[in-house]
Amino acid sequence: MKEFFHRKIERNAIGFVLAIVGVASIGGFVEIAPLFTIHETVEAAPDMRVYTPLELAGRNIYIREGCYACHSQMIRTLRDEVERYGPYSLAVESKYDHPMLWGSKRTGPDLARLGGKYSDAWHVAHLLNPRDVVPESVMPRYGWLKRNPLRIDDLGEHLAAQRAVGAPYTDAMIENATADARGQAVPDSPESSGVTERYGEATNVRAFDGNQGVLTEMDALVAYLQVVGQLTQAARQETAAKED
Structure with a gap:
C-alpha cells in the first residue's frame, strides 16, 4: 500500500511539488512563528554589556581559528551538564552574539562559563601548548597568536557592523574603538581610562599576554575568553533565586 502511494505521488509532478511546498511550509512556520513572541521568551538582563573592541577582535580570532568547531558555548538543562559546567545557558546571554556560537560538537569541553575560571597566564600557556596544562588534550597549538600583532585600525568598522544587527554600540564607542583596544591591554596608558x-x-x-609592549592576537583572544559567560550574571542570579 505504501509503495503504491509513493509511486502515485512521484509520478504526479504537480502533486509532488505541492506536497513538498506543504511540508516545507509547515517546517518554516514552526521555525518562524516563535520569532513573533521573542520579546516574551528572552530574559531581561539589565546588567548586560557589549563586547569591548579588544574582546570582539578576540571573538573574531576565535571564529577564524575554528575554535567553535570543537567547543560549544551552550549548557543544556540536563542535570549532568549543569553539574559539570554550571548554570544552564539563557537566551539573553547570546543577545549580542553575531553569529551565535552555541555549537553542537564537543571535542573539547563547553566554554559557556569559561570567563574568569582560569588566569590569563593559564590561557596563554594553554594556547601555546595545550599539553603543558592538560596532558591528555588533543587541541592543536596556537603559538603564532603571541607573535602576530593585532590589527586594530578597522575595529570601528567591526563595531558599526555589530550595531547594524542590534548591538547597542554608541558613536563614541565606534569612534574610539582603536584607542580602547590598545587601552584595555595596556593598563598604564592614558587610553585605559576611556x-x-x-x-x-x-x-x-x-596585559592579557603578559607583555604591555606589543598588542597581539593572544591579547585579544584571552580577553575574549575571560568574558565568555560574563557579559551578564542573569543565569547565576536565576539559579540563586530558584535555590532560595
Missing part, C-alpha cells in the same frame, strides 16, 4: 568609562568599571584592563 575603556572603563565606556564599558564599565568591571571591564578587564590588563
